[in-house]
Amino acid sequence: MIKKVGIIGAGTMGSGIAQVASTADCKVKLFDLNQNALDKAKASLEKIMTRLVEKGRVTSEDKNRIQNNISYVNSLKELSDSDMTIEAIVENLDIKKRVFQELESYVSADCIIASNTSSLSIASIASSLDKPERCVGIHFFNPAPLMKLVEVIPAIQTSVDVLKISEETIKSWKKVVAVAKDTPGFIVNRVARPFYGEALRIYEEGIADFATIDHAMKTLGGFRMGPFELMDFIGNDVNYTVTETVFTAFYFDPRYKPAFTQKRFAEAGYLGRKSGRGYYNYAEGAVKPEP
Numbered sequence: 001m002i003k004k005v006g007i008i009g010a011g012t013m014g015s016g017i018a019q020v021a022s023t024a025d026c027k028v029k030l031f032d033l034n035q036n037a038l039d040k041a042k043a044s045l046e047k048i049m050t051r052l053v054e055k056g057r058v059t060s061e062d063k064n065r066i067q068n069n070i071s072y073v074n075s076l077k078e079l080s081d082s083d084m085t086i087e088a089i090v091e092n093l094d095i096k097k098r099v100f101q102e103l104e105s106y107v108s109a110d111c112i113i114a115s116n117t118s119s120l121s122i123a124s125i126a127s128s129l130d131k132p133e134r135c136v137g138i139h140f141f142n143p144a145p146l147m148k149l150v151e152v153i154p155a156i157q158t159s160v161d162v163l164k165i166s167e168e169t170i171k172s173w174k175k176v177v178a179v180a181k182d183t184p185g186f187i188v189n190r191v192a193r194p195f196y197g198e199a200l201r202i203y204e205e206g207i208a209d210f211a212t213i214d215h216a217m218k219t220l221g222g223f224r225m226g227p228f229e230l231m232d233f234i235g236n237d238v239n240y241t242v243t244e245t246v247f248t249a250f251y252f253d254p255r256y257k258p259a260f261t262q263k264r265f266a267e268a269g270y271l272g273r274k275s276g277r278g279y280y281n282y283a284e285g286a287v288k289p290e291p
């Protein structure tokens with residue numbers, strides 16, 4: 001039974017996964033190097049839970065229980081008593097490997113060490129560990145508390161037991177598990193690449209602007225969000241990096257070629273909702289363009 005969960009990275013995904021695990025009654029330690037990120041995660045959970053109480057979706061006792069299950073820590077060492085850790089830091093293989101090595105020196109021999117990576121190889125993340133068989137991909141979608149699907153990705157090193165416990169744990173957190181092979185982008189992010197890529201190419205060819213493409217995909221295509229809204233929601237930095245990784249990992253297959261438009265937006269800091277500006281302007285009072 002997984003009772004104590006350590007989450008590494010208190011950004012968009014880490015804070016959402018912490019909420020999921022604490023709602024399922026796990027004791028969660030949420031770690032980030034950046035105190036601001038921890039403060040933001042705590043404040044954001046307070047806001048979310050208050051709204052859920054107002055809407056009658058949870059009781060105030062549940063709110064207190066869920067919030068009290070999470071402690072916010074600024075040292076990786078604090079995760080030493082975890083049964084399972086889930087890493088959700090920057091999508092960079094070298095940094096993840098370094099963090100995993102350090103983490104392994106603190107946790108017990110049977111602690112499961114998972115990564116929420118969107119696109120990196122689980123086999124290569126696992127290779128940084130003395131016990132690579134304890135490593136697995138556990139890939140949530142954004143926003144983690146709302147999205148039902150979680151991909152569980154065994155690397156070639158992952159033990160049968162670690163895969164089984166991971167699947168059972170995620171199911172007990174009321175999620176639907178899809179076991180995916182350790183290939184670039186797994187299932188969903190691979191299918192999604194052409195969705196973003198083709199939308200960016202349509203824009204770059206001057207066929208339509210962002211709002212028109214989004215409008216077409218929502219009203220005609222039946223999607224809940226258009227591709228540009230979705231990229232702004234995910235974060236252009238995160239989304240661009242995933243595309244670049246999948247493109248490289250598939251030996252530069254042109255189907256996954258990244259777009260300069262997105263690269264420039266990410267470089268300019270137009271990351272989307274989280275920075276207040278992306279393909280759309282999210283500043284207070286800004287009017288979203290209509291198609």
Ligand code: NAI
Binds near residue numbers: 013033092141
């Ligand atoms: P984010 O940028 O919102 O948060 C990352 C957090 O990690 C930041 O708070 C940062 O301070 C912290 N961090 C960075 N390096 C660290 C280190 N060495 N030690 C401790 N904390 C560190 O990123 P986001 O969007 O939450 O993504 C995290 C991971 O989840 C990435 O691997 C990404 O590919 C994956 N992912 C992202 C999704 C999304 O829609 N944003 C969806 C599914 C997976």
